[in-house]
Amino acid sequence: MAIEVPVEQVLMVAAGLFLLGLLGVLVRRNIIFLLMSLEVMMNAAGLAFIAAGAKWGAPDGQIMFMLILALAAAEVAVALGLVLQISRRFDTLDVDAASELNG
């Protein structure tokens, strides 16, 4: 079942989720929490796409959401490999530890 929801309200919820994710990215120093906040931000973008698709009754919003999903899966796979490397090489999860380009 589906109900009629004003698009403005859905977009406001999406904006709220996105900005909470942004706040997490700005404040946290642990790289695992940074990645979680990035997931939240991409999820909010997907919510905005779904809302736009539902406004026109078209499947395009869901298709863009699926592409975002593929992007998120690819990003997480590579980023978690990097997390393992950083934790092994610097013995910490602080993103600032990996700030120097050093061969």
Add this chain to the structure above:
Amino acid sequence: MDLALFWIPAVVALVSTGFVITRKNASHALIYLVVSLLSVAVIFFVLGAPFAAALEVVIYAGAIVVLFLFVVMMLNLGKTSVMRESRWMRPGMWIGPAVLVSILLITMVYVISGMPDASVTRGEVVGPKTVGIQLFQPYLLAVELAGFLLLAALIGAYHLGRRYLEQRREP
């Protein structure tokens, strides 16, 4: 009354996301992330996108969060990491980013609520069949590009992970 079906999961999503970014223990934050993703899936269902809702549960709350949990377990984060988190996350650090983000939020709410015509979602279900037909006809190129992206990510993740395992075996 109908709008409650939208706002209840929306509030749950916002509150649990707030918990995700403030927890000190990574596995607790992951559980809150699952709650947030599941409530966003409920919102998708309410908006008439059941296929996207199913994908959200299966891929986001299933696969991606489980990947995070594997890494958190591999890194063996314990009490010391919680103490380190509280050293990194002093209350004063929240002020600047929170002010900036709330400025952005106020601007966005102002812009969104000032949209000229009040528009409402159709309230009709767009099922998997419609999505599939659209996905494999006009969007076929996007699907192939996504396939390339996933292949590149697979090779990258294998490369990074293999070096991790080999170097750990040496000592």
